[in-house]
Amino acid sequence: MDYGESGPRKGKAMDQLVIHENAALAIVEGVVAKIGSHVEAAEWTAKTRVDCEGKLVTPGLIDPHTHLVFGGSREHEMSLKQKGVPYLEILKQGGGILSTVKATRNASEEELYQKSTFHLTRMLAFGVTTVEAKSGYGLEKETELKQLRVANKLNDNHPVDLVSTFLGAHAVPEEYKNNPEKFLDVMESLLDEIKSENLAQFVDIFCETGVFSIEQSRHFLKKAKAKGFHVKIHADEIDPLGGAELAAELDAISAEHLVGTSEEGIKKLADAKVIACLLPGTCFYLGKSSYAKARKMIEEGVAVTLATDFNPGSCPTENLQLIMTFAAIQLKMTAKEIWNAVTVNAAHAIGLGDERGIIAPLKQADLVLWNATNYEYIPYHFGVNHVQTVIKKGEIVYEEGEQNGESTLSYTRS
Numbered sequence: 001m002d003y004g005e006s007g008p009r010k011g012k013a014m015d016q017l018v019i020h021e022n023a024a025l026a027i028v029e030g031v032v033a034k035i036g037s038h039v040e041a042a043e044w045t046a047k048t049r050v051d052c053e054g055k056l057v058t059p060g061l062i063d064p065h066t067h068l069v070f071g072g073s074r075e076h077e078m079s080l081k082q083k084g085v086p087y088l089e090i091l092k093q094g095g096g097i098l099s100t101v102k103a104t105r106n107a108s109e110e111e112l113y114q115k116s117t118f119h120l121t122r123m124l125a126f127g128v129t130t131v132e133a134k135s136g137y138g139l140e141k142e143t144e145l146k147q148l149r150v151a152n153k154l155n156d157n158h159p160v161d162l163v164s165t166f167l168g169a170h171a172v173p174e175e176y177k178n179n180p181e182k183f184l185d186v187m188e189s190l191l192d193e194i195k196s197e198n199l200a201q202f203v204d205i206f207c208e209t210g211v212f213s214i215e216q217s218r219h220f221l222k223k224a225k226a227k228g229f230h231v232k233i234h235a236d237e238i239d240p241l242g243g244a245e246l247a248a249e250l251d252a253i254s255a256e257h258l259v260g261t262s263e264e265g266i267k268k269l270a271d272a273k274v275i276a277c278l279l280p281g282t283c284f285y286l287g288k289s290s291y292a293k294a295r296k297m298i299e300e301g302v303a304v305t306l307a308t309d310f311n312p313g314s315c316p317t318e319n320l321q322l323i324m325t326f327a328a329i330q331l332k333m334t335a336k337e338i339w340n341a342v343t344v345n346a347a348h349a350i351g352l353g354d355e356r357g358i359i360a361p362l363k364q365a366d367l368v369l370w371n372a373t374n375y376e377y378i379p380y381h382f383g384v385n386h387v388q389t390v391i392k393k394g395e396i397v398y399e400e401g402e403q404n405g406e407s408t409l410s411y412t413r414s
């Protein structure tokens, strides 16, 4: 991808932050109008003032990889995992993704909408103001479109903005288990309708042993590109098949997981300017001992972003702050690299880098006021929520509650 001059941060630039001390900012009509000192701000006229004294304020967090809309849950898989049954074996036996497919097919659009609202509101409480949401638990026309419609409706009604990704190629359903190519043809046949109704901005595929091969993924994603979609790939998550190399070949906007990616694959990602979307929460939850080689990626000049991968199987958490800690401990990323990963680079990974992800004049006023004095504190003190206030397009949409230490949550959208 060509991002021009103001693209994602990479290499040494990933380890730099612009920090304004004792600063104030003015918001007009949902965008940042100016940044000045708190002394200057005393002269500004404002309808509403938010006191941030002594506190950290950052851009709203952006979660660029989630599977937000799904039916059911998979807590019954925990004991299988504990017995050492591998993730792909559970899938092969008709569980895993396929069990969520059954629950999602059986859920009404309204049920999915209510359930996704609950998860999305929790993400907002953790400081997330923009989310990417994938389909992929339908694996048939009706349910895939149902999932995408739910995500689009959430984008219309919920304060958090959503971008949608069509992941119809997430697994081979039982009906096509002996003919995955035919199944991909069916998913390909949905692309025109998805495009014309603007139901998704991206197309993704799970390129993995026992799911879709490199050849099948190349064929499918080329068709999506020909229809005008940007593409993403679940690449090298379990087995190093060469998904990163394919992402580079296809000029994907991002490649996801990349746990087993080779050094050659990393170089190709850097050359092709594919953003590496790393998901350390998934490695943690699958009990893996190896994680994506973030240090090597940053050294080679790959722009890295981080996401929850929120889904009912391999990473059931809405908490992007927790992922920031995993990135520090397991990926050895610095606090500055982590903040760039979950803000500006995440925005670029979902095509919104021009308008959000940093605090600067004319950028969308999506902000988080933290119960912390400095940016290093958030990945350091883990497992709790540090958010005090979330501002979305200049409006307060979440405030930590004061009663009994519990959070209260309010959101309206004008």
Ligand SMILES: N=CN[C@@H](CCC(=O)O)C(=O)O
Pocket: 067, 096, 097, 100, 206, 234, 237, 282, 309, 311, 312, 313, 314, 315
């Ligand atoms: N690996 C493929 N898809 C998801 C998991 C989906 C699931 O297990 O339900 C992922 O990115 O980890």
Ligand SMILES: [Zn+2]
Pocket: 065, 066, 067, 234, 256, 309
């Ligand atoms: Zn995923």
